[in-house]
Amino acid sequence: MSDILTRRQFVAGTALGTLGLILGGSSPVWGAEDPKTKVVVIRDPAVIDEKLEVKSEIASKMLDQGMRELTGVKDVVDCWKTFYSPEDIVGLKINVMMTPTHRELTHAVVSRLSDAGIKDENIIIWDRDRAGRGMKGVSSRGMSFGFTEESVSKIVTDHSTALLNMPGLKSHWLSGVAVAIKNWAGAVTNINVPDEDVIFSIHGDSCADIGMLNALPPIKKKCRLIVVDAIRPLFHGGPQVNPDYLWNYGGLVIGTDPVAVDTVCLKIIQGKRNDHKGRSWPLSPPPKHIAVAESKYHLGTSDSSKIDVKLLGEKEGAFI
């Protein structure tokens, strides 16, 4: 027996339906007094050379420019004081997986936190349960703070008064992209892909509900700034890296709204994919978690009309 179906509406209904949600939401906007949430993209191709070495001075300069643009404050130290005070203990959540946050960028951030008056020992650089303090922590993280009974990092719950999110920019096999929202997967333990016997069921439905981590009260309340390392992002696959899909974007993406930041990062990744193939090459699976973070967890906005994207530096190949 043979069956034939030719139905024009099929793809519209199933294959690409979710992508429509990504940029079409209208849920609460971060910053009620501000009609738009600002996301700064700053690029300098010279930040990474042909040997793939990151230039610390350029990374630091980019960070300063980005922070000035984000805050509208001229003095760079004052920029940082708008987010963090000398009394704060700052948990700086980097990513150490296969496209790790570049050490040179982490160093630049720690320097500015220090300039803003935060004590060296009050800067905790960490991912999962490996942490270090201050400048030494940029390259050496042998400390362990453990997790609560609820499987949340004690750095988040007990040892920090403020958080700073520093993910890398990458595509992801399970979730489409993994940037600011998904970076908090490294703040909890006892998680697994089948979501068996776990407190946080974050992997089902293409990780649609991973925003639940960003919505945890200590993370939502304490995280004040997001600095995305977009120096050499991954645009296909991930987290395991095929280096053919890495490219020197030479950028940072800075903001305070995780949904808006991820929306801008999604645009960059999608732009690179289309450019790479010379035709549409949609992310698969579509990054549902960005839309769900907005609609269900009210973490920010993915509505491009409500995101004020400021692009500084190199315009060519920015995909903004």
Add this chain to the structure above:
Amino acid sequence: MIIISSFLMLGLALGGDLQAGAHGVQPGPVPGWEKTTYSARHTAADLHKYLNGGAARYLAYSIRDLHVQEYTRQADGFIATLELYRMDSPENAFGVYSCDSGGRHPEGIGEQASYGGGLLQFWQGPYYVRVQALDPSGDPSGPVLELGGAVSGALPSWEPQAAGHRGQTPLHKRPPLPCLAASMPAEGMIKDSLCFFHSQVSLNSIYYLSEKNILELSPETDAVSAEYHTPAQGIARVIAVCYPDSATAIKAYQSVRTAEPAKSTTVSDNPNVFAGRDGRLLVLVVEAPTRSDASELGRAVLAAAACDGRKHQEGRK
């Protein structure tokens, strides 16, 4: 190329038994290279410790274990990491490889190999192998291919009985491609676009149809996705699935017919779809530029694709 017969030391299963319970081959000494202290072994149960969420990619192909070993070339200190993924069958080693097989294709390494950006990938018997330069800057292809060639030369010969293959009856010592993959029409297929898989999580990473398993995919299904040029100067994607029985194929076809449209206004640029079933085989064509392109391609695949050596006769009328 360096020929090293003693490159790999068989593990507990000395004699080449690569079935369940064996630990497979372990990376051994390579002349001209030194093993560094960095090595690891993971099974399916703890693969996430090495690959995080990336482990799901291999679990979907029934991975048995992974050996990781870092090497330094004595002549110049070049560092490369070897990853030996042992799957449950050659078909699944091919499957993992096939879904990311772009790049240039060096000859004489594995059954099929690809190289790009300092990463060599190949499959051979039940092994999917990655050899990756620590520093991908410059052109690291020389030493990466040297190490990869040595690994390929030392991997044990494929034994049909031991491998417990599910493919065609082998007439030689080369492992067969899965029947469905081998029988897909070659004409018009875009190079390196064919991907062999089984599960919903794999399909979602290739082409997103739905979070629901509307195609009734499971470890018992063989499936391929491939892109084709179409007469209307476009590109369409074919998804073909072989089910263990006709009843499941019929159920999947009915599921495709009744898939409910999502609440979205997004419409594909090329929303022409073809779905057809013949016996245990289901063929879906999406993203075709015209309706006739979708239909023509779908019918061609239905006519050519085979679920096993006897084609898809079971349940066929």
